[in-house]
Amino acid sequence: MKIFKDRVAVITGGGSGFGREFALIGARLGMKLVLADVQQDALDKVKAELEEQGAQVLAMRCDVRHADEVQALADATMARFGAVHLVFNNAGVGSGGLIWENTQADWEWVLGVNLWGVIHGVRIFTNLMLECAKKDPEYEGHIVNTASMAGMLNAPTMGVYNVSKHAVVSLSETLYQDLQLAEAPIGASVLCPYFVPTGISQSHRNRPSDVPMGAVTASQRASQAMSDKAVSSGKVSAAEVAENTFNAIRDEQFYIFSHPAALGNVQERMEDILALRNPSDPYKAAPHIRDMLRAKMKAV
Numbered sequence: 001m002k003i004f005k006d007r008v009a010v011i012t013g014g015g016s017g018f019g020r021e022f023a024l025i026g027a028r029l030g031m032k033l034v035l036a037d038v039q040q041d042a043l044d045k046v047k048a049e050l051e052e053q054g055a056q057v058l059a060m061r062c063d064v065r066h067a068d069e070v071q072a073l074a075d076a077t078m079a080r081f082g083a084v085h086l087v088f089n090n091a092g093v094g095s096g097g098l099i100w101e102n103t104q105a106d107w108e109w110v111l112g113v114n115l116w117g118v119i120h121g122v123r124i125f126t127n128l129m130l131e132c133a134k135k136d137p138e139y140e141g142h143i144v145n146t147a148s149m150a151g152m153l154n155a156p157t158m159g160v161y162n163v164s165k166h167a168v169v170s171l172s173e174t175l176y177q178d179l180q181l182a183e184a185p186i187g188a189s190v191l192c193p194y195f196v197p198t199g200i201s202q203s204h205r206n207r208p209s210d211v212p213m214g215a216v217t218a219s220q221r222a223s224q225a226m227s228d229k230a231v232s233s234g235k236v237s238a239a240e241v242a243e244n245t246f247n248a249i250r251d252e253q254f255y256i257f258s259h260p261a262a263l264g265n266v267q268e269r270m271e272d273i274l275a276l277r278n279p280s281d282p283y284k285a286a287p288h289i290r291d292m293l294r295a296k297m298k299a300v
Helices: 017-028 040-052 067-081 104-135 159-181 200-206 218-232 238-251 260-274 287-298
Strands: 008-012 032-037 057-061 086-089 141-146 186-192 255-257
Touching: 008 017, 008 067, 008 104, 017 032, 017 040, 017 086, 017 238, 032 040, 032 067, 040 057, 057 067, 067 104, 086 104, 104 141, 104 159, 104 186, 141 159, 141 238, 159 186, 186 238, 218 287, 238 255, 255 260
Parallel strands: 008 032, 008 086, 032 057, 086 141, 141 186, 186 255
Antiparallel strands: none
């Protein structure tokens, strides 16, 4: 996808973090923007910010866990703008702790947003984009699914999140191959950020009322503290990641990494698999982190 001006971009999780930054770049490029988020105040704030810059914006509260709400978002997009060219399946939440301590509600919430949100987005918007392509011989489209380096690695105390993001990587790779097989004028990318200062570590602020919070365990408290520190201290900004993502769309680049240096850990994981080795120690370069995490988990 080379041309962005006057094209329509749909962004889930558009009220903050990467979603907001995608929208700001889209506005700068002259795109028409559709923003979806569960946090109404954040959504309203970004909408006002973009409209002050002269952008045409449709903003809708949308819980991507629910297919009917994603379908309503697609219907409203077509009613307002008549086409879809660029889709960011970006909404995401996190939850930590030892994997056996996560409740059914934790699993349903994180997989509902991180995985089912992408499934609904791909299923609904890809078909819609293919219909748009039939009507426009010069149509160009692209889909970006936000996964994570957690989709390439399996850090301890991040089990639910890891599972959701590995699934998004698999879904995205399959989407890319299927679009190639069908010779569709639609590209695909998977975004795998590492620790970037966004609101992901504070996902519980948007935890819905139908997903009850159980008693917080020591491992969950420890995981939350370490996640807060890692995310807040990230040196690569969400704005930089968004800029790199648009460059990748132009270049038809599938894998997008915020921290390419972390790919050494991915290589080690692949080598473990090929050599039939047990998974490598994720803390071997920084054993003090493992010791700190263990100490926090044992604290009463």
